[in-house]
Amino acid sequence: MNNNKDNQKQFFIDTIAKFCDKCGSAYSIGxxxxxxxxxxxxxxxxSCSNCKASHIATFLKPMGMSSRVPVNTDLEIDEIKKFAKMNETSTDEILDLYLYLKDNNKVKV
Ligand SMILES: [Zn+2]
Structure with missing residues (x-):
């Protein structure tokens, strides 16, 4: 199953972002x-391995659409995971996640 995950990550790199916004380093699956x-x-x-810039991306499969927002640090990843576990994520809940992050000043818009 690990290999499957890696393929998935490669897909997200190809689909969402190949390079870091900040320093232009190429993302790898790690x-x-x-x-x-x-x-x-x-x-x-x-998370950029070169400059440590972090982004959260959402990918909506039915539309093949993605969006990406910068986050201040990668510390919030646990918090986001907790949030994501609370419910099965729907599109509304992804919006809630954005609002949650925005309200907590974790997303620079
Ligand atoms: Zn970078």
Whole structure:
């Protein structure tokens, strides 16, 4: 199953972001952590191994759409995981997640 996860991460790199926004380093599968995965959407944490810039990306499978927001540090990854575990994530809940992060000043918009 690990190999499957790696393929998935490679897919997200190809689909969402190949390079770090900040320093332009190429992402590798080791820089990604899949926070949540369900039939409708995925939430992926990107962390640049070079400059440590972090992003949270959501990928909506039915639309093939993705969006990505920067986060201040990678400390929040546990918090986001906790949040994601509270419910099966729906599109509404992804929006809630954005609002939650925004309200806590964890996302620079
Ligand atoms: Zn970087």
């Amino acid at each position: 820089d990604l952590e899949i926070i949540q995965e369900n039939p409708i959407s995925s939430i992926i944490h990107f």
